[in-house]
Amino acid sequence: MSQTPEPEVVLDIKSMFVICFISPIMVGICMLGIGLLRIAITISTNQTFADDFLCIDAVGFLIATYASYFSIRKRRLIRNHPLELIADLAFLGSMALLAAECFYITYLISVL
Numbered sequence: 001m002s003q004t005p006e007p008e009v010v011l012d013i014k015s016m017f018v019i020c021f022i023s024p025i026m027v028g029i030c031m032l033g034i035g036l037l038r039i040a041i042t043i044s045t046n047q048t049f050a051d052d053f054l055c056i057d058a059v060g061f062l063i064a065t066y067a068s069y070f071s072i073r074k075r076r077l078i079r080n081h082p083l084e085l086i087a088d089l090a091f092l093g094s095m096a097l098l099a100a101e102c103f104y105i106t107y108l109i110s111v112l
Contacts, residue, residue, distance in 0.1 A: 016068040016084065019091050023065035026094065030058035037105070048108055053101050060094030 037051045067087035071080050 013072060016071050016087065019064055019068040019087050020072060023061040023068070023091060023094075026061040026098070027058045027065070030054045030061065030098070033101075033105070034058075040109075050101060050105050050108055053097065053104070057094050057097045057101065060090050060097065064088075064090035064094060 034051045034054045037048065037054070041048060041051070064087050067083050067090060071083035071087060074080050074083070
């Protein structure tokens, strides 16, 4: 009798591929936002924390990318719960922070 893993413990490779594919794109979007904010700050000579928050956000997406990549690279069918949890939390946390930054930047543009 061969033992097959239960469905809930089998590696969900699709979600890890999605995180691994989308996170680097989000890092690029954060870099674009930082560049545009730096131009706006240079022109208006006002300082803001928005670019600093985008840097933190980019690091969060980078952590999600690495965690999902190493979760995929593990050549096992059994789930690697710690890496998947890190990837999920970093990705979702960074997306939530990015949404908050959008509100902040929208307010900032009206003030600048």
